[in-house]
Amino acid sequence: MKMDTNVGTSVSIRDLSLSFGSVNVLRKLDLEIRDGEFLVLLGPSGCGKSTLLNCIAGLLDVSEGQIIIKGRNVTWEEPKDRGIGMVFQSYALYPQMTVEKNLSFGLRVAGVPKEEIKKRIARAAEILQIEPLLQRKPSALSGGQRQRVAIGRALVRDVDVFLFDEPLSNLDAKLRSELRVEIKRLHQKLGNTMIYVTHDQIEALTLADRIAVMKGGVVQQLDDPMTIYNKPRNRFVAGFIGSPSMNFISGTLAEKAGKPVFRADDLEVALHGYEADEALAPGREVVLGLRPEHIRIGGEGSDGHEAIVDLDEPMGADSLVWLKVAGKPLSVRVESGKRYRPGEKVKVHFNAPMASVFDAKSEERV
Amino acid sequence: MAEATAIQTRSHAHTEPWGAKPKRMFAPSTIMVYGVLIVAALYYLLPLYVMVMTSLKGMPEIRLGNIFAPPVEVTFEPWVKAWSQACTGLYCEGIRTGFWNSVKITFPSVIASILIASVNGYALSNWKFRGSEVFFTILLFGAFIPYQVMLYPLVIITRELGIFGTLTGVVVIHTIFGMPILTLLFRNYFASLPPELFKAARVDGAGFWRIFFQIMLPMSLPIFVVAIILQVTGIWNDFLFGVIFAGTPNFPMTVQLNNIVNSVQGVKEYNVNMAATILTGAVPLLIYFLSGRYFVRGIAAGAVKG
Amino acid sequence: MAGDRKPLGLFRNLNAKIAALPMIATVLVVFIGCTLWTVVYSFTSSRSLPMLNFVGIDQYTRLFKSSRWMVSVENIAIYGCLSLVFSIVVGFILAVFMDQKIRFENTFRTIFLYPFALSFIVTGLVWQWILNPLGIEKVVRDLGFESFNLPLLTDRSLVIYAIVIAGLWQGTGLVMALMLAGLRNIDEEIWKAARVDGIPTWKTYVFVIIPMMRPVFVTTLVLIATGIVKLYDLVVAMTNGGPGISSEVPAKYVYDFMFAWANLGQGLAASTVMLTTVLIILIPWAMLEFGGRKGRAG
Numbered sequence: 001m002k003m004d005t006n007v008g009t010s011v012s013i014r015d016l017s018l019s020f021g022s023v024n025v026l027r028k029l030d031l032e033i034r035d036g037e038f039l040v041l042l043g044p045s046g047c048g049k050s051t052l053l054n055c056i057a058g059l060l061d062v063s064e065g066q067i068i069i070k071g072r073n074v075t076w077e078e079p080k081d082r083g084i085g086m087v088f089q090s091y092a093l094y095p096q097m098t099v100e101k102n103l104s105f106g107l108r109v110a111g112v113p114k115e116e117i118k119k120r121i122a123r124a125a126e127i128l129q130i131e132p133l134l135q136r137k138p139s140a141l142s143g144g145q146r147q148r149v150a151i152g153r154a155l156v157r158d159v160d161v162f163l164f165d166e167p168l169s170n171l172d173a174k175l176r177s178e179l180r181v182e183i184k185r186l187h188q189k190l191g192n193t194m195i196y197v198t199h200d201q202i203e204a205l206t207l208a209d210r211i212a213v214m215k216g217g218v219v220q221q222l223d224d225p226m227t228i229y230n231k232p233r234n235r236f237v238a239g240f241i242g243s244p245s246m247n248f249i250s251g252t253l254a255e256k257a258g259k260p261v262f263r264a265d266d267l268e269v270a271l272h273g274y275e276a277d278e279a280l281a282p283g284r285e286v287v288l289g290l291r292p293e294h295i296r297i298g299g300e301g302s303d304g305h306e307a308i309v310d311l312d313e314p315m316g317a318d319s320l321v322w323l324k325v326a327g328k329p330l331s332v333r334v335e336s337g338k339r340y341r342p343g344e345k346v347k348v349h350f351n352a353p354m355a356s357v358f359d360a361k362s363e364e365r366v
Numbered sequence: 367m368a369e370a371t372a373i374q375t376r377s378h379a380h381t382e383p384w385g386a387k388p389k390r391m392f393a394p395s396t397i398m399v400y401g402v403l404i405v406a407a408l409y410y411l412l413p414l415y416v417m418v419m420t421s422l423k424g425m426p427e428i429r430l431g432n433i434f435a436p437p438v439e440v441t442f443e444p445w446v447k448a449w450s451q452a453c454t455g456l457y458c459e460g461i462r463t464g465f466w467n468s469v470k471i472t473f474p475s476v477i478a479s480i481l482i483a484s485v486n487g488y489a490l491s492n493w494k495f496r497g498s499e500v501f502f503t504i505l506l507f508g509a510f511i512p513y514q515v516m517l518y519p520l521v522i523i524t525r526e527l528g529i530f531g532t533l534t535g536v537v538v539i540h541t542i543f544g545m546p547i548l549t550l551l552f553r554n555y556f557a558s559l560p561p562e563l564f565k566a567a568r569v570d571g572a573g574f575w576r577i578f579f580q581i582m583l584p585m586s587l588p589i590f591v592v593a594i595i596l597q598v599t600g601i602w603n604d605f606l607f608g609v610i611f612a613g614t615p616n617f618p619m620t621v622q623l624n625n626i627v628n629s630v631q632g633v634k635e636y637n638v639n640m641a642a643t644i645l646t647g648a649v650p651l652l653i654y655f656l657s658g659r660y661f662v663r664g665i666a667a668g669a670v671k672g
Numbered sequence: 673m674a675g676d677r678k679p680l681g682l683f684r685n686l687n688a689k690i691a692a693l694p695m696i697a698t699v700l701v702v703f704i705g706c707t708l709w710t711v712v713y714s715f716t717s718s719r720s721l722p723m724l725n726f727v728g729i730d731q732y733t734r735l736f737k738s739s740r741w742m743v744s745v746e747n748i749a750i751y752g753c754l755s756l757v758f759s760i761v762v763g764f765i766l767a768v769f770m771d772q773k774i775r776f777e778n779t780f781r782t783i784f785l786y787p788f789a790l791s792f793i794v795t796g797l798v799w800q801w802i803l804n805p806l807g808i809e810k811v812v813r814d815l816g817f818e819s820f821n822l823p824l825l826t827d828r829s830l831v832i833y834a835i836v837i838a839g840l841w842q843g844t845g846l847v848m849a850l851m852l853a854g855l856r857n858i859d860e861e862i863w864k865a866a867r868v869d870g871i872p873t874w875k876t877y878v879f880v881i882i883p884m885m886r887p888v889f890v891t892t893l894v895l896i897a898t899g900i901v902k903l904y905d906l907v908v909a910m911t912n913g914g915p916g917i918s919s920e921v922p923a924k925y926v927y928d929f930m931f932a933w934a935n936l937g938q939g940l941a942a943s944t945v946m947l948t949t950v951l952i953i954l955i956p957w958a959m960l961e962f963g964g965r966k967g968r969a970g
Contacts, residue, residue, distance in 0.1 A: 080571030081571075092566035407780060407783045433801075433806065434811060512901050517930065603794075623793055636801060
């Protein structure tokens with residue numbers, strides 16, 4: 001038995017498994033979430049992230065394992081007794097109650113004294129700037145206002161852990177980025193532990209202290225956003241994070257003048273400066289991963305790899321240029337303003353220290 | 367001047383297709399569609415028309431005249447007679463006893479069946495437990511078993527419980543046989559509500575009954591209206607359960623109507639019979655006309671999703 | 673409410689189980705218990721009281737030798753086939769016409785559906801009166817066709833058709849409403865695509881819409897079919913089985929043997945045969961419908 005619930009841990013998940021019949025949704029999951037941490041669970045749909053959040057909330061019964069919140073084993077407890085507040089994607093506001101009643105429902109159920117309820121609602125309303133909306137019904141609110149109320153409902157519960165289940169997915173792009181900032185501000189102000197489920201990597205990268213990337217009911221990598229972005233643990237994480245997504249080239253490792261290089265047909269990339277976790281043994285089959293912004297286009301005549309422009313996609317702030325290098329397609333991010341014509345010959349340079357090398361079989365980072 | 371030329375050119379252009387496409391008011395297909403619908407409508411309306419006309423005529427006029435002809439002399443005598451004097455066997459108290467019996471059967475049956483089915487449907491959609499789906503599936507299958515198969519054992523059970531031939535007995539039977547369709551109706555409705563609402567309420571600490579009464583019920587008015595319409599018409603129109611389980615003094619209106627019209631004694635008074643028939647059909651018809659959309663929704667919800 | 677002890681077994685989710693108790697009791701006692709009881713006692717020689725003296729399939733051989741039962745079966749077969757075919761065909765055609773963006777749609781729907789709000793007793797009695805010698809027959813004769821005969825209620829071989837007419841009048845509106853709902857569920861873009869492709873309307877209905885509405889047709893079919901087996905009130909009100917035994921139906925056979933003639937064994941055997949018939953309709957449908965659904969989900 002591990003009973004090392006140190007003071008710094010807010011939520012810890014131990015050996016958690018959940019299966020519906022023969023389908024394993026979560027497998028032997030371990031996760032330690034620090035006090036006051038903003039943890040984002042990120043992954044494609046069906047990866048188990050929402051399921052995990054529902055398990056933490058107590059809305060789903062786990063098959064195996066433990067959930068400990070604030071040093072208390074809450075595996076079998078009712079959601080209300082776990083010290084959590086939850087915000088849902090569809091807001092889940094009670095349609096027949098006013099905003100004020102929505103906020104106070106949980107407190108009234110718990111039998112909190114009236115004075116106290118008033119105080120807490122006033123505070124939440126002030127923080128979220130929803131004071132003028134208190135007497136309205138949810139149907140009279142806009143999407144953004146509804147989500148504020150939903151956050152307020154978690155806020156008044158005065159709990160240590162906030163759970164967000166894709167809270168911004170139902171909003172349009174502009175509102176989403178506004179509320180994203182507000183959630184971040186809220187976290188800085190309150191300092192609560194927040195567990196946030198999303199499939200949107202921008203939300204994950206901007207909000208998280210740490211991101212847990214999930215796939216197939218397993219956490220693939222748990223790290224701070226920059227590490228996740230720059231040093232993805234495996235090919236899945238590398239491909240999932242980043243937009244436009246990473247280029248992958250299959251090839252083998254080799255040695256040239258005592259230095260490791262990557263070879264794929266006619267393409268040769270020197271890997272000096274790459275921080276490998278293990279020896280870059282020559283002959284090993286690998287996949288080289290390069291983000292579009294880690295490739296630079298030089299003019300014709302300069303040194304570098306020869307490439308032919310295939311397609312130019314202007315995206316506003318910058319543009320994405322699709323190239324063929326030694327017959328392999330590559331996307332490169334370039335400053336906007338510079339346009340490339342299909343068929344144009346250019347030279348490209350790879351930023352090897354920022355690249356990722358994955359084993360071809362295990363797809364793990366080398 | 368320039369304006370005038372503009373208008374001229376435009377009117378010139380009218381020889382070619384320009385602006386709204388002209389519609390043919392009486393295209394053959396339109397005539398056929400309306401023709402068929404109107405003929406069908408007449409067929410459907412005919413019996414109602416005949417019922418009303420017959421009930422307003424005197425017996426001599428009925429014997430001589432034509433059932434489709436409107437009454438020469440309108441009389442309300444048959445209605446009065448049907449309501450308070452028509453004979454069933456030995457008693458001549460009219461159909462009013464049946465009416466009040468039906469009221470006494472319908473009210474508690476509707477309330478009991480809807481209460482039980484709504485809570486049950488809620489449990490089945492939001493609080494599934496081991497085996498709940500199995501029971502529900504059998505319940506739905508039960509809806510298709512002919513009543514005749516279960517009648518006699520139910521007679522024994524109700525007799526053992528001492529409620530055979532009483533109002534309670536027939537109310538229990540209606541509650542049992544209303545359960546499949548109503549449970550399906552409520553379960554589907556509650557399942558169609560956003561599940562996150564239910565989760566939010568659980569995080570807020572509300573339990574089974576509080577979520578039902580404070581969250582679900584206020585959102586479910588339409589489905590309760592549908593259920594009430596379904597049950598009132600269904601139970602009011604029932605014949606079989608009434609004749610077996612209610613006991614002679616509590617015979618519902620349908621049973622009494624049949625006894626009046628098909629009694630072998632005496633001269634057949636068609637006008638009185640038709641008045642009694644209209645009176646029996648009046649309650650469900652009234653509900654139907656007042657609640658057309660809900661009625662359709664009820665049968666569609668019950669039937670299509672099943 | 674200490675959560676350290678896992679609330680186990682029976683007491684977990686207790687409120688839901690309490691709420692479902694009436695259902696559980698109904699399923700176990702009525703739908704399973706009573707049905708089994710009936711099947712078991714159909715193999716006994718019970719007369720006015722149920723007794724467990726088994727006589728094998730005696731009741732069944734007697735049943736199928738009884739002319740009353742054979743007439744009942746024949747009648748329900750005629751009634752069943754005709755009302756299935758006509759209510760689906762007529763119901764679908766009416767629904768298609770209703771779906772042509774017509775005016776007064778609500779009025780038409782109200783008219784087609786109101787008979788469904790009426791009980792079979794009322795339906796039976798109205799049609800009994802209309803088909804009575806003083807009804808349509810007299811109207812036509814008064815018009816000068818002296819020899820006109822419409823002996824629907826008095827002719828032994830025709831009486832079942834009278835019941836079919838009344839049954840269709842009561843039930844076709846429901847089929848129309850179900851079909852209309854099915855038609856309305858079909859994606860508007862199918863129609864747009866067909867129009868762009870230049871497919872005639874009737875062809876679109878036959879080759880595109882009807883196949884798409886398969887589930888609606890199947891559900892309607894099952895609904896009507898199981899309703900047919902229950903046919904009872906309409907016959908009681910309209911003809912009471914007459915003239916003679918020419919309009920008897922199985923449900924009435926069961927009722928009469930059980931409650932009027934105190935021959936329980938016969939009644940129970942007949943009702944078991946009814947049950948079997950329903951199962952024969954129901955099981956293939958359920959397997960098609962739910963077996964397929966499970967396959968798709970897995």
